[in-house]
Amino acid sequence: MPGRSEEPAYKKIQGTLRRRIDSGQLRPGNPVPSERELARIHRVSLMTARHALTELARDGIVERRHGAGTFVAPPKVQFNKLLGYTEQMASLGLTAHSRIVSSAIVTREHEISARLGLHPSSRLGRLERVRLAGDEPVALEICYWSADDFPALIEAPLERTSLFAVLEHQCGIELAYADEEIDATDADQRMADLLCIPKGTPLLRMRQLIFSSTGRATVYVTGFYRSGRHTLRIRRFR
Amino acid sequence: MPGRSEEPAYKKIQGTLRRRIDSGQLRPGNPVPSERELARIHRVSLMTARHALTELARDGIVERRHGAGTFVAPPKVQFNKLLGYTEQMASLGLTAHSRIVSSAIVTREHEISARLGLHPSSRLGRLERVRLAGDEPVALEICYWSADDFPALIEAPLERTSLFAVLEHQCGIELAYADEEIDATDADQRMADLLCIPKGTPLLRMRQLIFSSTGRATVYVTGFYRSGRHTLRIRRFR
DNA sequence: AAGTGGTCTAGACCACGGC
DNA sequence: CCGTGGTCTAGACCACTTC
Numbered sequence: 230m231p232g233r234s235e236e237p238a239y240k241k242i243q244g245t246l247r248r249r250i251d252s253g254q255l256r257p258g259n260p261v262p263s264e265r266e267l268a269r270i271h272r273v274s275l276m277t278a279r280h281a282l283t284e285l286a287r288d289g290i291v292e293r294r295h296g297a298g299t300f301v302a303p304p305k306v307q308f309n310k311l312l313g314y315t316e317q318m319a320s321l322g323l324t325a326h327s328r329i330v331s332s333a334i335v336t337r338e339h340e341i342s343a344r345l346g347l348h349p350s351s352r353l354g355r356l357e358r359v360r361l362a363g364d365e366p367v368a369l370e371i372c373y374w375s376a377d378d379f380p381a382l383i384e385a386p387l388e389r390t391s392l393f394a395v396l397e398h399q400c401g402i403e404l405a406y407a408d409e410e411i412d413a414t415d416a417d418q419r420m421a422d423l424l425c426i427p428k429g430t431p432l433l434r435m436r437q438l439i440f441s442s443t444g445r446a447t448v449y450v451t452g453f454y455r456s457g458r459h460t461l462r463i464r465r466f467r
Numbered sequence: 468m469p470g471r472s473e474e475p476a477y478k479k480i481q482g483t484l485r486r487r488i489d490s491g492q493l494r495p496g497n498p499v500p501s502e503r504e505l506a507r508i509h510r511v512s513l514m515t516a517r518h519a520l521t522e523l524a525r526d527g528i529v530e531r532r533h534g535a536g537t538f539v540a541p542p543k544v545q546f547n548k549l550l551g552y553t554e555q556m557a558s559l560g561l562t563a564h565s566r567i568v569s570s571a572i573v574t575r576e577h578e579i580s581a582r583l584g585l586h587p588s589s590r591l592g593r594l595e596r597v598r599l600a601g602d603e604p605v606a607l608e609i610c611y612w613s614a615d616d617f618p619a620l621i622e623a624p625l626e627r628t629s630l631f632a633v634l635e636h637q638c639g640i641e642l643a644y645a646d647e648e649i650d651a652t653d654a655d656q657r658m659a660d661l662l663c664i665p666k667g668t669p670l671l672r673m674r675q676l677i678f679s680s681t682g683r684a685t686v687y688v689t690g691f692y693r694s695g696r697h698t699l700r701i702r703r704f705r
Numbered sequence: 706a707a708g709t710g711g712t713c714t715a716g717a718c719c720a721c722g723g724c
Numbered sequence: 725c726c727g728t729g730g731t732c733t734a735g736a737c738c739a740c741t742t743c
Contacts, residue, residue, distance in 0.1 A: 237731060263709060274733045276514070279710085287525065295710050296740030309547075311703040406704040413651040413671040413694040431669040433651040456651040463701060465549040466644040475712060501728060512714045517729085534721030534728050 238273050242281035247290065250301055257303045261291055264299075309463050311407050311439070313393035314360055314370065314452075323362070327388050330357040330369075330423060334376050334383070341373045344438055345446045352376040354383045356392075359423055366424045367458045373449040396447065405442040411435050411461065420453060431456045476511045480519035488528065488539055495541045499529055502537075547701045549645050549677070551631035552598055552608065552690075561600065565626050568595040568607075568661060572614050572621070579611045582676055583684045590614040592621045594630075597661055604662045605696045611687040634685065643680040649673050649699065658691055669694045 236244075249255045262270065267278035282299050285291045292302045318325035332355070339349040347353075354376040360368035372392060374382060385395045396402045414434045421428040433454040441447045474482075487493045500508065505516035520537050523529045530540045556563035570593070577587040585591075592614040598606035610630060612620055623633045634640045652672045659666040671692040679685045 239731080265709085275735080276713095277732060280731085282710090293710065294741080296708085297742075298709060309701075309703050311705040404705050406702055409699075409701050409703060411649060411671070411699040411701070412697060413669040413692075415653075415669045415694075429667065431651040431653045433649070433671075454651075456653075459650060461647075461649040463547075463647050463649070463703075464644055465547050465647060465701075467549040467642050477712080503727085513716085514732095515713060518712085520729090531729065532722080533730070535723075536728055 238271065239277050239281040239284070242267055242271050242273070242278060243285055246281070246285060250290065255301050257301050259301050260298045261301060311404065313391045314368070315391035316393060318362075325391075326361045327358040328361060328366075329388060330359055332356050332383060335373075338373065341449050344449055345373065345375060347375055354379065356383070356387060358387065362458070368452055368454045369420055369423055370450060370452045374447065392448070402447055403442040404447065405440050405444075407437040407439040409435055409437045414453070416453070424453075424455060426455065433459055433461065435461070476509065477515050477519040477522070480505055480509050480511070480516060481523055484519070484523060485528065493539050495539050497539050498536045499539060549642065551629045552606070553629035554631060556600075563629075564599045565596040566599060566604075567626055568597055570594050570621060573611075576611060579687050582687055583611070583613060585613055592617065594621070594625060596625065600696070606690055606692045607658055607661055608688060608690045612685065630686070640685055641680040642685065643678055643682075645675040645677040647673055647675045652691070654691070662691075662693060664693065671697055671699065673699070 246255070246261055255261060261282070264275055264278045264282060267273075267281065268275045271278065282291065282293065286293045286299070289302055289305055291299050293299050312320065315325040335353050335355045336350050338353055338355070342349050342351045342353060345351075345353075352375070353373045356372045358370050358372075359366045360370060376383065379396070379400055381399060382392075382395060385399065387395070393404060397404060412434050414432050416424065416426055416428055416430045416432055418428050420426075420432070421430065424430075433456060435450075435452045435454065437448075437450045437452070438446050439448045439450065484493070484499055493499060499520070502513055502516045502520060505511075505519065506513045509516065520529065520531065524531045524537070527540055527543055529537050531537045550558065553563040573591050573593045574588050576591055576593070580587050580589045580591060583589075583591075590613070592610075592612045594610045596608050596610075597604045598608060614621065617634070617638055619637060620630075620633060623637065625633070631642060635642060650672050652670050654662065654664055654666055654668045654670055656666050658664075658670070659668065662668075671694060673688075673690045673692065675686075675688045675690070676684050677686045677688065
């Protein structure tokens with residue numbers, strides 16, 4: 230009796246549990262209903278209830294203990310999650326502002342076109358922004374995208390809205406992951422001027438190629454982050 | 468008819484498929500047998516064959532395409548894997564050498580003791596090594612560990628063997644993951660001398676707290692990596 | 706002993722992809 | 725169209741934890 234062409238039953242069960250966890254009604258360490266209880270409550274078979282819990286466990290929402298039960302997992306440190314700068318600031322309780330340094334269509338960035346899977350001389354949108362913490366400039370970010378595929382992006386009010394938000398809500402793109410190259414460099418004269426720091430100051434450089442859920446390279450971002458102001462936190466597994 | 472107290476049927480199925488993939492008999496892009504075929508061949512129910520494939524897909528071994536079939540996934544770039552320096556070099560076909568700068572037991576590194584979950588004034592092993600590529604120094608790494616729990620480590624021939632290898636094979640520790648903080652800094656006079664670079668050269672700094680599979684913080688490593696010689700590659704998901 | 710998650714059966718219908 | 729994976733049923737026994 231699967232509710233055909235609706236949301237699958239196991240996802241509905243996950244939804245009810247996620248809501249109870251998000252609302253604080255179920256707190257970390259609390260037991261969630263057992264497979265058998267969920268099956269009874271939602272009038273599904275044991276395998277379906279089980280599927281719901283197994284997936285939640287895989288996503289780290291709950292923890293399963295053989296013989297004991299299923300419990301709300303401790304609050305997750307958001308390691309390794311792909312976030313836009315605006316989102317990262319928001320997660321720290323801060324508001325991100327930007328100053329747009331330049332905004333243009335370029336056609337001669339052959340290497341970046343190649344990384345985005347486009348013809349070498351494609352038309353690319355290029356946006357250069359200084360990121361501010363309060364009044365102080367702390368980072369320089371340069372984004373590239375296909376100007377033909379996302380013509381609206383160059384018009385967007387990116388001083389205060391997130392590039393990620395525009396892509397996901399205006400352009401209907403679902404961002405999925407990024408391949409990143411991280412190294413250290415130092416400020417040249419232009420960066421030094423833009424960031425109001427001495428030339429030669431060390432910077433964390435992060436180059437991201439951001440992919441949509443369809444596996445398409447969508448945006449290329451190069452960021453320069455002032456040392457002392459930025460630490461990248463990740464968790465790596467063996 | 469589950470073969471009781473043996474290996475679960477779905478794991479046996481995974482094993483046969485993994486072996487065929489590892490041996491090259493099944494190559495990336497090749498279809499693997501469908502759920503129904505596997506169920507028939509291994510004389511299990513559809514759900515069990517399905518479980519085997521679903522888990523392999525979750526681990527990135529195969530890719531499932533709705534309506535089309537299940538296929539061997541392309542060879543994985545080892546993004547984001549926790550590797551020791553020696554192992555990283557080996558994966559690039561190079562041999563890592565080290566020069567031990569200092570090696571001692573220290574008792575006053577309170578903050579590092581705390582990070583390792585030890586008493587503030589615990590006895591810590593401290594090893595400082597310059598990493599070499601050919602004859603050229605390219606990185607400085609300082610490791611800390613509990614001298615009481617791993618007394619053998621300070622005696623190990625760490626000029627040419629990997630710290631990871633000693634921990635895993637000599638000490639019986641299974642390393643599982645690391646929480647890392649990455650930022651940019653510049654070389655002070657001492658680092659400049661050790662790495663044979665000008666003072667002030669930008670360096671990629673990586674601080675790792677490495678955990679065992681039991682969740683215990685085992686080693687703390689601070690590394691300084693010459694820019695231009697090192698890029699950290701990671702993949703982050705949304 | 707009672708309750709939990711882990712594995713498994715033998716079927717079913719649906720949605721999707723390629724021919 | 726047929727074969728694929730995606731979802732689902734209504735049970736079963738086992739292994740484990742808690743009491």
